[in-house]
Structures are given as C-alpha cells and as structure tokens.
Amino acid sequence: MAAFSFNGLDSIEASFQELSQLSDEEKYSVISPAAELLKQKFVEKIKSLFIQRSGDLAESITIVKKTDDSGSYAHITPTGKHSKSSTGKRNKKGKSSGRYSGSNAEVAWILEYGSPRIDPRHWMETTNEESEEEVIAAEEAAWDSLLETKGL
Numbered sequence: 001m002a003a004f005s006f007n008g009l010d011s012i013e014a015s016f017q018e019l020s021q022l023s024d025e026e027k028y029s030v031i032s033p034a035a036e037l038l039k040q041k042f043v044e045k046i047k048s049l050f051i052q053r054s055g056d057l058a059e060s061i062t063i064v065k066k067t068d069d070s071g072s073y074a075h076i077t078p079t080g081k082h083s084k085s086s087t088g089k090r091n092k093k094g095k096s097s098g099r100y101s102g103s104n105a106e107v108a109w110i111l112e113y114g115s116p117r118i119d120p121r122h123w124m125e126t127t128n129e130e131s132e133e134e135v136i137a138a139e140e141a142a143w144d145s146l147l148e149t150k151g152l
Contacts, residue, residue: 018150027072028065030146034138035063035074041131042076045123050111056082057111060104078104 039061046058057078064075082104114120 018152022146024067024072026146028067028074030139030142031072031074032063033142034135035076037138038128038131038135039063039076041127041134042124045127049121049123057104057107078108080104082107 042061043058046061050057060078060080060082061076062079064077064079066073066075080103082102108124110118111121112124113122
C-alpha cells in the first residue's frame with residue numbers, strides 16, 4: 001500500500017491563524033499606501049480638469065480611516081464647505097444670505113454625475129480605472145512588507 005504524509009502542515013495552520021488575528025492598525029497599514037496614492041491621483045485629476053476652479057475641491061480631499069465589524073477601510077472623500085459653490089438651493093425664510101453654500105462632497109458629486117445644467121465629467125470613475133494597477137501594486141507591496149515583518 002502507498003503511504004501519504006504531510007510535512008509542515010502545522011506551521012501553515014499557525015501562519016493562517018496569525019494572519020487572522022492581525023490588529024486593525026496592521027490591516028490599515030496595508031491599505032494606507034494605496035489610499036494615499038489614490039488621493040494623489042484624485043487631486044491630479046481635479047487639477048487637470050478644472051484648472052481655474054480646482055482649489056477648494058482639490059484641497060478638501062482627505063482620507064478618513066474607518067474600522068467597524070467588517071474590518072478596517074479608508075474613505076477618500078472631499079470634506080468641508082465649498083466657498084464658491086451654489087447648488088441653487090435657497091435658505092428658508094429668515095435666513096440671512098438667501099443662498100445655500102454647498103459642500104465639497106456635493107460639488108464632487110455634481111461634477112461626477114452632472115446636473116440639468118452641467119454635463120457629467122466622471123472624474124472619480126476614470127481616475128479609479130486609470131490608477132487601478134498602481135493601487136493594486138501599492139497594496140501588494142504593503143502586504144508583502146507586512147508578511148516579511150511577521151516572518152511569514
């Protein structure tokens with residue numbers, strides 16, 4: 001009869017167990033370089049498309065670190081009020097200015113998907129597609145670095 005044996009299966013099981021117990025900070029360290037790269041690509045795309053009006057929106061893009069039951073992740077999003085935007089909404093009676101100053105997130109959404117008066121630019125979608133390989137490479141490099149520090 002033929003015999004079948006395993007060598008080193010215990011170490012593989014221990015490695016998987018160690019990977020399943022990574023801290024949130026270690027998990028975030030894998031996605032952080034990719035998030036920084038994508039943020040930079042978003043800023044470059046905004047500045048190339050909207051040369052004269054890109055200041056507020058480009059400067060407002062931030063990385064927001066999140067951790068919840070599903071794990072650690074990062075939102076790359078415009079934050080804050082946009083100083084020169086107006087969405088056409090008016091404040092309710094009794095308010096002082098009569099105009100609603102939009103947020104940078106609203107401006108980004110309108111530029112991405114358009115409005116009745118503004119054609120969609122799809123700047124986020126095209127940036128994601130154009131930088132996909134670079135972002136994946138950055139995540140892979142960070143993952144490899146983490147595995148090396150763990151000795152796996």
